[in-house]
Structure formats: structure tokens, C-alpha cells
Amino acid sequence: MSIIELNDVSKIYGFGDATTVALEEVSLTIDENEFIAVMGPSGSGKSTLMNVIGLLDRPTYGKYMLNKRSVDKIRTNRRAKIRRDMIGFVFQSFNLLPRLTVLENVALPLAYKGVGLKRRIKLAENMLERVGMDDKKYFYPNQLSSGQIQCVAIARALINTPKIIIADEPTGNLDTTSSRLIMELFSDIHKTGSTVLLVTHNPEITRYASRVVYMRDGAVVLDENSAIGDIAETASKTIYKKRPRKTIDDDLAGVSAIMDSIPQKSPNKKASVKKKSKPGRKRKNNAKRKK
Amino acid sequence: MSVSYREDIFLAIRTIRKSKLRSFLTVLGIIIGIVSVVTIVSVAKGIEKQISGQINSTGKDLIVVRPGQLSKSGSNSLINSLNELSSINSVSSxxxxxxxxxxxxxxxxxxxxxxxxxxxxxxxxxxxxxxxxxxxxxxxxxxxxxxxxxxxxxxxxxxxxxxxxxxxxxxxxxxxxxxxxxxxxxxxxxxxxxxxxxxxxxxxxxxxxxxxxxxxxxxxxxxxxxxxxxxxxxxxxxxxxxxxxxxxxxxxxxxxxxxxxxxxDFTVMQQSQSLAITSGVLDSITMLIAIIAGISLVVGGVGIMNVTLVSITERTKEIGIRKSIGATNSQILIQFLIESSVLSLFGGLLGVILSFLVDYIIGATTSLSPVIDLPILGIAFLLSLSVGIIFGSLPAFKAARKDPILALRYE
Incomplete structure (x- = not known):
């Protein structure tokens, strides 16, 4: 059953000679409980697509049916309410409110819904427990590591039990260990029946996805199903070098064995960079590891 | 929606406590305005109380005959009441x-x-x-x-x-x-x-x-x-x-x-009537001066508006985040209205405290004995609240209408 239906959706910024086409006649149908990874180079319209799907933005042309209902013409406040009840956002830069504690951050969407204070706190505590952050509930975001912050952000996204989780490069600012933790969380969320849309640059992430959508210049260029646990076929072409599995631990981790596939620092890595990949990010990660 | 009011209030208080100096400077105008209005009204109130005390000590039913005639124009304007006062003190008939x-x-x-x-x-x-x-x-x-x-x-x-x-x-x-x-x-x-x-x-x-x-x-x-x-x-x-x-x-x-x-060409009246005339005159004068003093509240309000405008630009990202997790425009509007009102009320509170001090000094150094009573505190409260709401509404509207995507991208 389709939960998201985009029909020839275009988004155009600016006007006259200065127009930018961020989305060009994108048609996409997403069924309930899909885990979709959206890949594509910078500026390919991934984030705009997420904003349109997340009701933060309105398409310039085209039709968008969310949960079988057209949401193109509804008013801003109604959109905010649908967003609140149906969609949870996770961002690359976490976007927690720095002046609120972890608990308050997680409980905030409930406040906008009008849930009473006691119930709000209880729900938020439960959610923090679910992401393993219940011991940090009175901390402020700046007292946590980025992985922990992302966990809290996910708890916040989940607090209204949304049908759709939209994550815009959630692991983009995280180290590999935290990335793995976060992806496991997303995997859990997916298993409980939510639809997950996840933008990523990292082909490894597609291991968790049931479907991978590739975008370029505002259009969906490729849409392939992918077995959970395997790197998507097309995405795998962007991986430079595979490392054989070594330890029993890696096997036990199952899908989490993603870590293994990340190339280790090697003297000739620059030479191995291929054109379709995101060389900048890889180099950065490796540079970090050197430290 | 109503449930988040309390959080908004706490959050606003937290904001004020976090930046004490900035908040104080912001509400300085409000403080001055409230002090002037409260002092003027309380001095007038004190005078009225002293006069009625004086009249009560001699008895309200004391019959007084004065030269001149009270102009019974019926109108209650300030000029008329001043005329009444001067006619009482005209050359004796x-x-x-x-x-x-x-x-x-x-x-x-x-x-x-x-x-x-x-x-x-x-x-x-x-x-x-x-x-x-x-x-x-x-x-x-x-x-x-x-x-x-x-x-x-x-x-x-x-x-x-x-x-x-x-x-x-x-x-x-x-x-x-x-x-x-x-x-x-x-x-x-x-x-x-x-x-x-x-x-x-x-x-x-x-x-x-x-x-x-x-x-x-x-x-x-x-x-x-x-x-x-x-x-x-x-x-x-x-x-x-x-x-x-x-x-x-x-x-x-x-x-x-x-x-x-x-x-x-004379006036016969009881003390109680004379009291009514005096307090009528006093009320008119007080009202006039208080309105003039109230202008400083406008200045203070503009100060609050300025700082709130800067503050919402600083907090554009926060607005974007709140919208992305489901805050409606009106919820953002209310949040910032509450914030400016709390700020303004905080100024009003400081103003009232300062007024007590000023009144104490006035009482100690002059024959006046200003009285700050509940209605005056009510006036101060309402004044600062309305200043906060009136001058906070423009920034709040601006905040509420921010585009969530641009706001989220703002650094």
C-alpha cells in the first residue's frame, strides 16, 4: 500500500533567467514499511525531495499524495499538523535546541500536539530508553557526543510515532562507530513498521535499505530494489576496495558488518578514487582516522 | 496547544536569566516608564488619601460656605474642574x-x-x-x-x-x-x-x-x-x-x-462634596501627567521590539527546527509573544520595585505620602503586559512566517 505518491513533481527556485530546477518531474511511489536510501551527488535534489515529502516545502508543479490524500492545496498550519503527526525528521546537523535538555528536546513535539506535561515526560523517557539515552536525559546537547546527540534526535523524531521517518544524511557528521549505532537504530525503526527515507552519500548504508533511489540533476535516474544486508548493486560500484571478512565478531554483527567494507587507510588510496564516488568525503574520513 | 504556554513562559524566563545584562538593558525603557507612571499615580493617590483623612477628621457632614459659585457645567473636563477650583478661591462675597x-x-x-x-x-x-x-x-x-x-x-x-x-x-x-x-x-x-x-x-x-x-x-x-x-x-x-x-x-x-x-455668589456644600471636587481635579491632572509619562513606555516598547527582532534573526535556526518537528505558525507566534510579554513584565516588576524605593524617598523628603495599592500594581501589570504584546507582535509575526527550509539552513 503506497503511503507516498509523487506524480511529476517539480520544484523550481527563482524566476526568469535565474531559475534553478531543483526537482524535475519526479514520480515516485513509496509503499508502507519501505526503507529507501536516496543517493546522488550534491545538488541532485535529494534534500529538496525530502523537504517536499516532509511537507516543509511545496512542489511548484505536480501532485503529491500523502497517505492517499492530496496535500498540495492544504494550508500551512494544517501541513504543520500533518508533519507533526506523520513525519519525523532526522538531520545531518542534528538540530536539537541547544537551550533545552535532552528530555525537553524529545518531548517538544508532544507539546505542540497538546499532550499534558506528565504524559509528555513519561513518553519522552520511554523513547530515550529505547534509543539507550535515558541516563542522559538531563544533559544539554552540548554535553553529549555527536553520536549521542543523533540518538536523541532520533528519539525526538520517533516521539509522535510517525509513519514516515525522513533522515537527511543522518550519519554525515558521525564517525564510523556512531554511524553503525545510528543505522542499527534506523533498522530497528524500520522493523517496527515505519517507512524510512534516508539520504546518504555512503554506499555502505544501502545495506540497510530495501530500495535505493539514485538522483541526478533533480531527476530520479535509477530506482532499484536491494536486499537488506547487501550493498545495492549500483551503489557498490562506488566502493573502491573490498576487504575480506576476518573475525567471528564481524559475522555475528550480521548486517552491521558494514564496517568491514569501509576501506582502510592505504598509501595508494588516492589512486583508487573513482569518478562516480564522493572522493572528498572518503579522504576526509581517512584523514580523521590518521589522527 | 494551550499546554505549551507554560513551557514557553519557563523558556522565556530561562532566556532572561541567561542573559541578565541584555534583558535588563532591553527593559530599561519599560522600567523608567513604569516608575514614572506608578510614582505619579501613587503620589496623587497619597494626596487624595491625605485630603480625605483630613476631611474625615472634621466630619464629612461639616457644612462649608464659600464665596463664589461652582460652575455646574456638568462637563468633567480638566479645564472645567480647574475653573471650579479657582472660583472657590475668588474674592470673598x-x-x-x-x-x-x-x-x-x-x-x-x-x-x-x-x-x-x-x-x-x-x-x-x-x-x-x-x-x-x-x-x-x-x-x-x-x-x-x-x-x-x-x-x-x-x-x-x-x-x-x-x-x-x-x-x-x-x-x-x-x-x-x-x-x-x-x-x-x-x-x-x-x-x-x-x-x-x-x-x-x-x-x-x-x-x-x-x-x-x-x-x-x-x-x-x-x-x-x-x-x-x-x-x-x-x-x-x-x-x-x-x-x-x-x-x-x-x-x-x-x-x-x-x-x-x-x-x-456663594456656595454651600458639605465636606464630602468638597472632597469629590478636589479628587476630581486631582484625577484629571494625574491622568494628564500619567499619559505624558506613559510615552516613555512607548519608547521602552520600541526597545523591546528591537531586541526581539534581533533575537528572532539569531534564532532563525531554532524556528526552523521547531517548524520541522510540527510547530504551527500560531504556536511560534505565541512563543515569541509570550517571550516579549515576559520580558516586558519583568521590566514592569523591576519598575514597581524601583517605584517603592522612589516613593519611600519622596515620602521621607517631602510632605507627600505616596500610596502604592493593588489597583496601581494592577495598572503597572496591565501596562507592561500590553506593551509586551503590542510591541512583541511585529517580531512574533515575522518569526511565525519564516520559511522553514530557509530557517533550517540558516547558520
Whole structure:
């Protein structure tokens, strides 16, 4: 059953000679409980697509049916309410409110819904427990590591039990260990029946996805199903070098064995960079590891 | 939606506490505005209270006859009330015949005219310029006032050159607190001080004379000193029973009207009416000054608007985040309205605290005794709240209408 239906959706910024086409006649149908990874180079319209799907933005042309209902013409406040009840956002830069504690951050969407204070706190505590952050509930975001912050952000996204989780490069600012933790969380969320849309640059992430959508210049260029646990076929072409599995631990981790596939620092890595990949990010990660 | 109000309030308080100096500077205008308005209103309130206290001590049913006529225009404007006040103090149209007429009205138990003679008073300490009041021997009873020392003169006394003085005169004219038996010279006659009054309750802006600073002599002495030309400043009379004061007041008016050849060039009223007139005048003046002082609240409000505008630009990202997790425009609007209102109320609170201090200083250094009561605090609260809402609404609208995507991207 389709939960998201985009029909020839275009988004155009600016006007006259200065127009930018961020989305060009994108048609996409997403069924309930899909885990979709959206890949594509910078500026390919991934984030705009997420904003349109997340009701933060309105398409310039085209039709968008969310949960079988057209949401193109509804008013801003109604959109905010649908967003609140149906969609949870996770961002690359976490976007927690720095002046609120972890608990308050997680409980905030409930406040906008009008849930009473006691119930709000209880729900938020439960959610923090679910992401393993219940011991940090009175901390402020700046007292946590980025992985922990992302966990809290996910708890916040989940607090209204949304049908759709939209994550815009959630692991983009995280180290590999935290990335793995976060992806496991997303995997859990997916298993409980939510639809997950996840933008990523990292082909490894597609291991968790049931479907991978590739975008370029505002259009969906490729849409392939992918077995959970395997790197998507097309995405795998962007991986430079595979490392054989070594330890029993890696096997036990199952899908989490993603870590293994990340190339280790090697003297000739620059030479191995291929054109379709995101060389900048890889180099950065490796540079970090050197430290 | 309503549930988040409390959080918004707590959050606003947290914001203020976090940046104390900035918040203080922001609300400085509000503080000044509230202090001015509260001080002015409380001073006026204090005066009103003093006047009513003074009138209560003599009795509200005290019948007062004054020269001139109150303009009964019906309009309550400031100019009219000022005219009323000045007409009361115009040149006297009352004479000794009127005093006698009042005294002989049936139902009057005590009465006294008050004649005013100006002149120089010479005591052993020096020479002073002073008005001396000529009264009947019933004056203390009319005023409900006892003497602290000595006794009031009586009309049967052989020595007509005797005087009773108010408390303040004792110290300033004779240099001692109980100058009984001291003498002074006035209009070429030597007077002996026979008594000293207890302190009269006085009030600033009161239209009655300041009896604490007066010298009282018998009216017949005053007449003989001036060949019966001393003007009668007012006639005071007390009804034997407070219940029929109104009918007696009408009777007096009727008698005097006839006596003045069918001219209403005098006013008969009870103290309570006189109080109403005074407080009416006072209210008008207070209102006018308070409105002028209130202009500083506008300045303060603009200050709050400025800082809130800067603050929402700083917090664009926060607005974007809140919208992305489902805040509606109106919820953002309310959040920022609450924030500016809390800020403004905080200023109002500081202003009220400061007003207490200012009023204490005024009370300690002048004869005024300002009163801050609940209605004044209510006014201060409402004023600062409305300033916060009015001047917070523009920034709040701006915040609410921010595009969530641009706001999220803002760094």
C-alpha cells in the first residue's frame, strides 16, 4: 500500500533567467514499511525531495499524495499538523535546541500536539530508553557526543510515532562507530513498521535499505530494489576496495558488518578514487582516522 | 496547544536569566516608564488619601460656605474642574452678616466664620508676614479638634487681644514648643498666646487653609482691628445631627440667597462634596501627567521590539527546527509573544520595585505620602503586559512566517 505518491513533481527556485530546477518531474511511489536510501551527488535534489515529502516545502508543479490524500492545496498550519503527526525528521546537523535538555528536546513535539506535561515526560523517557539515552536525559546537547546527540534526535523524531521517518544524511557528521549505532537504530525503526527515507552519500548504508533511489540533476535516474544486508548493486560500484571478512565478531554483527567494507587507510588510496564516488568525503574520513 | 504556554513562559524566563545584562538593558525603557507612571499615580493617590483623612477628621457632614459659585457645567473636563477650583478661591462675597445668618439657622449646633487679616507679626524672635484668622469660640468644636495646651478664647473674656496658635507656629515664631503666655504684636496690638492646637491633619493641594501654620484670634477682635473689613474666607457649621445635614445645608443656602439679594455668589456644600471636587481635579491632572509619562513606555516598547527582532534573526535556526518537528505558525507566534510579554513584565516588576524605593524617598523628603495599592500594581501589570504584546507582535509575526527550509539552513 503506497503511503507516498509523487506524480511529476517539480520544484523550481527563482524566476526568469535565474531559475534553478531543483526537482524535475519526479514520480515516485513509496509503499508502507519501505526503507529507501536516496543517493546522488550534491545538488541532485535529494534534500529538496525530502523537504517536499516532509511537507516543509511545496512542489511548484505536480501532485503529491500523502497517505492517499492530496496535500498540495492544504494550508500551512494544517501541513504543520500533518508533519507533526506523520513525519519525523532526522538531520545531518542534528538540530536539537541547544537551550533545552535532552528530555525537553524529545518531548517538544508532544507539546505542540497538546499532550499534558506528565504524559509528555513519561513518553519522552520511554523513547530515550529505547534509543539507550535515558541516563542522559538531563544533559544539554552540548554535553553529549555527536553520536549521542543523533540518538536523541532520533528519539525526538520517533516521539509522535510517525509513519514516515525522513533522515537527511543522518550519519554525515558521525564517525564510523556512531554511524553503525545510528543505522542499527534506523533498522530497528524500520522493523517496527515505519517507512524510512534516508539520504546518504555512503554506499555502505544501502545495506540497510530495501530500495535505493539514485538522483541526478533533480531527476530520479535509477530506482532499484536491494536486499537488506547487501550493498545495492549500483551503489557498490562506488566502493573502491573490498576487504575480506576476518573475525567471528564481524559475522555475528550480521548486517552491521558494514564496517568491514569501509576501506582502510592505504598509501595508494588516492589512486583508487573513482569518478562516480564522493572522493572528498572518503579522504576526509581517512584523514580523521590518521589522527 | 494551550499546554505549551507554560513551557514557553519557563523558556522565556530561562532566556532572561541567561542573559541578565541584555534583558535588563532591553527593559530599561519599560522600567523608567513604569516608575514614572506608578510614582505619579501613587503620589496623587497619597494626596487624595491625605485630603480625605483630613476631611474625615472634621466630619464629612461639616457644612462649608464659600464665596463664589461652582460652575455646574456638568462637563468633567480638566479645564472645567480647574475653573471650579479657582472660583472657590475668588474674592470673598461673604460678610459677617452671613456668618450670623448661618449661626442662627435652626439645627446648627456650632458654627464659625473665618476672617482673614494679613499683616506683620512681631515676636521676641523677629518679624513675620502672616495671615491671621478670626474665628468664633466654637471653632475647635466645629473642627473636631482639641487643644494640646491652654484653652481656646471665649467671647466672654475681657481681654480681646488673645490668640491660639497652630503647632508649627509655636516652634517657628517663638522658638519653643509651648509658648503659652508669650506675646506678639499684630496691627499695633499686643496679643497673648492662650493655647496651642493639636496637630491638624493636613493634605497637600487641599483647598482648606493650613491650620497648623495659622494664628487664631476672636472674630470680633479681627473686626475691630480692621474696622469690619476683614474678608470672610469661609463659614463652617456643624449640624446638631448628621442625618439632617443636607436639609440644613439647603436651608442655609436659602437664607443666604435671600440675604445676598437673590444672588447665588456663594456656595454651600458639605465636606464630602468638597472632597469629590478636589479628587476630581486631582484625577484629571494625574491622568494628564500619567499619559505624558506613559510615552516613555512607548519608547521602552520600541526597545523591546528591537531586541526581539534581533533575537528572532539569531534564532532563525531554532524556528526552523521547531517548524520541522510540527510547530504551527500560531504556536511560534505565541512563543515569541509570550517571550516579549515576559520580558516586558519583568521590566514592569523591576519598575514597581524601583517605584517603592522612589516613593519611600519622596515620602521621607517631602510632605507627600505616596500610596502604592493593588489597583496601581494592577495598572503597572496591565501596562507592561500590553506593551509586551503590542510591541512583541511585529517580531512574533515575522518569526511565525519564516520559511522553514530557509530557517533550517540558516547558520
Amino acid at each position: 461673604l460678610s459677617q452678616a452671613d456668618v450670623n445668618s448661618v449661626a442662627n439657622t435652626s439645627g446648627i449646633s456650632e458654627s464659625s466664620g473665618i476672617n482673614v487679616i494679613n499683616g506683620k507679626i512681631t515676636t521676641s524672635q523677629g518679624t513675620y508676614s502672616k495671615s491671621v484668622l478670626g474665628t468664633s469660640d466654637q471653632f475647635p468644636d466645629v473642627m473636631n479638634q482639641k487643644l494640646a495646651y491652654g484653652e481656646y478664647f471665649d467671647s466672654a473674656s475681657t481681654n480681646i487681644y488673645q490668640a491660639v496658635i497652630g503647632q508649627n507656629i509655636a516652634e517657628s515664631f517663638f522658638g519653643e514648643s509651648i509658648p503659652l503666655g508669650q506675646s506678639f504684636t499684630f496691627h499695633g496690638q499686643t496679643f497673648i498666646v492662650r493655647g496651642i492646637f493639636n496637630k491638624f491633619s493636613t493634605a497637600p493641594l487641599s483647598i482648606t487653609a493650613d491650620y497648623n501654620n495659622s494664628i487664631f484670634i476672636p472674630y470680633f477682635t479681627a473686626e475691630s482691628l480692621t474696622n469690619s473689613t476683614a474678608p470672610v474666607y469661609e463659614i463652617l457649621a456643624k449640624a446638631s445631627s448628621a442625618n439632617n445635614a443636607s436639609s440644613i445645608e439647603k436651608q442655609i443656602n436659602k437664607n443666604l440667597y435671600k440675604l445676598h439679594g437673590d444672588q447665588q
